[in-house]
Amino acid sequence: MMSEGSSFMKGMALGGLFCLVMTYFETFNPGIHSEGHLHLHHHLKPLSKEELQKLSEGQMSDLTQQVRVYCLIMVTPKLLVHWATANDTWSKHCDKSVFYTSESSKALEAFDLQEQDEWARMRKAIKHAFENAGDLRWFFLAQPTTFAIIENLKYLVLDKDSSQPFYIGHTEKSGELDYVEYDSGIVLSYEAVRRLIEMFKDEDKCPERGNALWKMPEEKQLATCLKYSGVFAENGEDAQGKGLFNKKSVSSMISDSMGQNPADVVEACCPDMAITFGGMSPSQMQVLMYGVYRLRPYGHDFHDSLTFLPPKDSDND
Amino acid sequence: MTQPQHLESRTQHVRDTWGKRCNIVLYMSSKESDFPTVGLNVSEGRSHLYWKTIRAFQHIHKHHLDDADWFLKADDDTFVVLENLRYGLSEHNTEEPMYFGRRFVPFVAQGYMSGGAGYVLSKEALRRFVKGFADGLCSHNTEIEDIGLGRCMETMKVKTGDSRDVLERQTFHPYPPDYYLLRQLLRPRPWYLLYEHYDPVEGPGCCSDLAISFHYMDAVGMHTLEYYTYHLRPYGYKYRFNPD
Numbered sequence: 075m076m077s078e079g080s081s082f083m084k085g086m087a088l089g090g091l092f093c094l095v096m097t098y099f100e101t102f103n104p105g106i107h108s109e110g111h112l113h114l115h116h117h118l119k120p121l122s123k124e125e126l127q128k129l130s131e132g133q134m135s136d137l138t139q140q141v142r143v144y145c146l147i148m149v150t151p152k153l154l155v156h157w158a159t160a161n162d163t164w165s166k167h168c169d170k171s172v173f174y175t176s177e178s179s180k181a182l183e184a185f186d187l188q189e190q191d192e193w194a195r196m197r198k199a200i201k202h203a204f205e206n207a208g209d210l211r212w213f214f215l216a217q218p219t220t221f222a223i224i225e226n227l228k229y230l231v232l233d234k235d236s237s238q239p240f241y242i243g244h245t246e247k248s249g250e251l252d253y254v255e256y257d258s259g260i261v262l263s264y265e266a267v268r269r270l271i272e273m274f275k276d277e278d279k280c281p282e283r284g285n286a287l288w289k290m291p292e293e294k295q296l297a298t299c300l301k302y303s304g305v306f307a308e309n310g311e312d313a314q315g316k317g318l319f320n321k322k323s324v325s326s327m328i329s330d331s332m333g334q335n336p337a338d339v340v341e342a343c344c345p346d347m348a349i350t351f352g353g354m355s356p357s358q359m360q361v362l363m364y365g366v367y368r369l370r371p372y373g374h375d376f377h378d379s380l381t382f383l384p385p386k387d388s389d390n391d
Numbered sequence: 392m393t394q395p396q397h398l399e400s401r402t403q404h405v406r407d408t409w410g411k412r413c414n415i416v417l418y419m420s421s422k423e424s425d426f427p428t429v430g431l432n433v434s435e436g437r438s439h440l441y442w443k444t445i446r447a448f449q450h451i452h453k454h455h456l457d458d459a460d461w462f463l464k465a466d467d468d469t470f471v472v473l474e475n476l477r478y479g480l481s482e483h484n485t486e487e488p489m490y491f492g493r494r495f496v497p498f499v500a501q502g503y504m505s506g507g508a509g510y511v512l513s514k515e516a517l518r519r520f521v522k523g524f525a526d527g528l529c530s531h532n533t534e535i536e537d538i539g540l541g542r543c544m545e546t547m548k549v550k551t552g553d554s555r556d557v558l559e560r561q562t563f564h565p566y567p568p569d570y571y572l573l574r575q576l577l578r579p580r581p582w583y584l585l586y587e588h589y590d591p592v593e594g595p596g597c598c599s600d601l602a603i604s605f606h607y608m609d610a611v612g613m614h615t616l617e618y619y620t621y622h623l624r625p626y627g628y629k630y631r632f633n634p635d
Contacts, residue, residue, distance in 0.1 A: 162574070167625075223623075223625050224625075225626050225627055225628050226626050228626070228627075324618065325615055328611050328614045328615050328618065329611050331614075332611065332614065337407075339407065339614045339617075340408075340614055340617050340618045340621075340622055341622075343614075343618070344618055344622070346622045346623060346624060347624070347626055348623060357569050357573055360569070360572055360573050360574070361569050361572055362619075364568060364572050364595070364598070364619075365615075365618075365620075365623060366623055366624070366625055367625060367628065368600040369600060369602055369619055370620060370630070371472050371473075371475060371601075371620060371621065372474045372478040372601050373478070374474070374621075376624070378626055378627040379627070380626070380627035381627050381629050382625070382626075382627045382628050382629065383629050384630075389594075389596070390572075390594075390595040391631070
């Protein structure tokens with residue numbers, strides 16, 4: 075009797091394991107359909123200088139108004155110094171920035187989501203942002219360990235219609251799923267968020283507590299829900315194809331470039347109009363703030379087609 | 392100012408970044424080479440640095456006096472923004488005896504310029520420095536290069552200029568940006584700000600937008616500053632500081 079029981083248990087265990095493995099492969103299915111499959115991994119670039127110059131002053135003014143950004147910065151008390159640094163540096167350049175926290179901190183103000191699960195937190199933050207967007211039409215979702223240059227984000231999406239679905243950042247592929255990497259920041263148009271929030275209601279396709287057996291990181295959960303809504307990830311790059319969204323620090327990228335392109339370190343490395351860098355210490359972020367918004371050589375004028383004014387009550391930009 | 396052991400680790404990064412923005416750049420070393428470096432009759436090492444500096448200026452006075460208006464001395468780990476140096480010097484007359492840099496006290500009554508942050512001599516200052524040694528009014532009376540040069544400048548009546556911008560923010564920096572820029576709670580002066588002639592400011596007000604130099608920059612730091620200064624920028628941004 076005992077030996078029959080243990081064989082049965084072994085059979086159950088093996089069968090269960092087999093089911094789990096098959097579920098895993100269903101979601102992460104490397105390249106079986108890649109031949110002849112529609113290449114949905116798009117490359118999204120900013121308008122060229124020539125195209126920009128064709129726009130009238132009225133059109134410029136309209137675009138400047140339309141391209142305003144709502145920043146959602148997902149913080150936790152564990153990242154207090156990065157939180158404070160993001161608050162003191164780049165987030166001041168968002169048209170509206172809201173810090174969404176897992177639990178409140180006495181040191182800094184934030185919207186307390188009272189939620190420990192990262193995906194549930196992201197959903198709540200996105201819903202809150204959409205409801206409080208006012209007339210802002212672009213959303214930027216980041217962690218405080220990311221540094222973002224919002225003016226360059228605006229430059230990238232300047233000619234994109236926010237009533238169309240856009241989901242932009244540094245794209246990665248996981249089997250069939252193209253997703254935007256969270257660490258380098260996620261850009262969503264108003265329409266993308268609207269569709270996403272509709273999809274949140276579908277507990278089968280877009281569950282709030284995720285897949286209980288196999289927990290996907292929130293960047294992939296997000297990509298999945300968006301994909302079901304017909305919104306696909308696009309890679310943000312400059313005219314030369316250099317990625318504008320980076321999860322590495324500036325010094326890390328420079329260091330890599332010194333190894334790979336010693337004759338041309340800076341030119342080969344990083345784009346002039348970079349949007350994000352990640353993995354930087356709070357001190358490095360403060361220096362980057364100076365490097366972006368202040369340090370420059372006298373006499374270099376760019377004659378950009380748009381003007382973005384410095385934020386009020388700020389002394390480090 | 393460099394040495395044979397630093398050509399690969401430091402000096403080439405100067406050459407790859409800001410060195411090419413000088414009208415003339417001379418890499419001063421104890422040995423001549425195809426880098427190219429000028430070979431001066433000196434030994435290497437900190438204790439010989441003032442001798443090397445004296446020999447370097449004598450060399451320039453002999454061979455290049457009419458090739459330039461201003462004469463900058465920097466280290467092989469100093470990052471310099473040449474455009475901002477030219478802008479800062481534009482209102483001054485090179486026939487006046489003066490020199491500019493990061494002004495330090497005490498040791499010299501009128502102050503002296505930090506060696507590491509780099510300093511720039513007018514043509515008349517260069518003439519007087521070389522003449523001072525030729526006439527015996529200046530001598531190698533210390534191993535400390537910046538104090539030694541500062542003493543000779545004072546002897547030869549070369550004035551210490553004020554290199555700060557119109558908002559009184561510093562342009563020459565003896566240390567990297569993070570020593571100065573980071574916000575600090577009100578505190579007693581840290582050791583690296585003890586020699587300041589002008590009251591130092593910690594935090595964003597420390598440093599001019601049109602900074603001229605930062606020192607103790609390693610190779611990655613050198614290229615990082617090159618990227619920040621000459622490449623990375625916020626599209627369309629209207630800078631707050633517009634000195635003209």
